[in-house]
Amino acid sequence: MRFLLRPGWLALCVAVVGFAVACYTFLAPWQFGREAERAAQQEAIDAANAAPPAPLAELSAPGTGVTAANEWRRVQLTGTYLAQAQTLVRLRSLEGGPAYEVLIPMRTDDGRTVLVDRGLVAANGTAVPEIAAPPEGPVTVVARMRLDETDPQNRGGAEVAGTRQVFAADSRVVAALTGLPLEPGYLALEAGQPGVLSPVPAEPTVAGSAPFTNFSYALQWLSFGAIAIFALIWFVRLELMQREGRTRRRSELRAALAGEDEPRSDVNERP
Numbered sequence: 001m002r003f004l005l006r007p008g009w010l011a012l013c014v015a016v017v018g019f020a021v022a023c024y025t026f027l028a029p030w031q032f033g034r035e036a037e038r039a040a041q042q043e044a045i046d047a048a049n050a051a052p053p054a055p056l057a058e059l060s061a062p063g064t065g066v067t068a069a070n071e072w073r074r075v076q077l078t079g080t081y082l083a084q085a086q087t088l089v090r091l092r093s094l095e096g097g098p099a100y101e102v103l104i105p106m107r108t109d110d111g112r113t114v115l116v117d118r119g120l121v122a123a124n125g126t127a128v129p130e131i132a133a134p135p136e137g138p139v140t141v142v143a144r145m146r147l148d149e150t151d152p153q154n155r156g157g158a159e160v161a162g163t164r165q166v167f168a169a170d171s172r173v174v175a176a177l178t179g180l181p182l183e184p185g186y187l188a189l190e191a192g193q194p195g196v197l198s199p200v201p202a203e204p205t206v207a208g209s210a211p212f213t214n215f216s217y218a219l220q221w222l223s224f225g226a227i228a229i230f231a232l233i234w235f236v237r238l239e240l241m242q243r244e245g246r247t248r249r250r251s252e253l254r255a256a257l258a259g260e261d262e263p264r265s266d267v268n269e270r271p
């Protein structure tokens with residue numbers, strides 16, 4: 001087994017053992033954790049879909065906005081759209097084509113300022129499309145509570161062609177752009193509500209990937225770790241067998257050569 005101390009074999013053993021340890025201590029547990037998160041989110045979505053709309057004050061205290069505890073809940077509120085602060089989210093898609101997502105602040109009848117997602121509108125080439133104006137005056141709407149998105153590139157907002165534009169549905173970015181004291185999160189209008197365009201999403205029913213997808217990934221990582229260890233054992237065993245075979249053949253060859261070197265007795269001596 002001393003051959004395992006050679007650089008090549010030593011590097012192979014370290015790599016295989018390291019990979020197996022990573023599979024069992026990081027990769028598989030990570031996928032198990034993601035499956036647990038997906039299942040918890042699915043339970044929250046199912047509960048929200050089954051529950052009737054509740055008043056905003058019942059689901060969220062003033063200043064609290066949307067939290068992980070109330071995300072996906074259906075909420076009913078009355079307020080006035082602040083059309084002058086309407087903001088567009090870039091890089092969206094609608095029916096396979098480019099689109100904008102339309103966000104608009106609403107001042108509720110109890111003095112809160114929340115961000116409302118009106119939905120999607122198809123882009124008009126490079127120009128900002130015509131967007132139907134929201135209703136004026138107080139309206140009562142039903143929406144779904146959503147946590148803020150996060151732009152991976154951490155880009156802020158800007159004025160483009162006379163409109164406010166951002167890269168994520170993030171109340172913090174819109175608040176900085178408009179100067180309004182928006183509460184965390186946003187409220188996505190349901191279909192048929194005053195001011196809605198093309199709702200996104202209308203009725204979420206599945207959280208992330210299909211059920212047990214991450215669970216199967218976790219089992220795959222466990223299998224990969226086991227296969228790596230068994231493969232290493234198989235290669236070590238194969239190397240041992242080959243070395244034993246070479247040693248046996250050398251011994252047989254030495255024995256044969258030693259037999260040829262022994263002096264022969266002349267059995268056919270002449271009288």
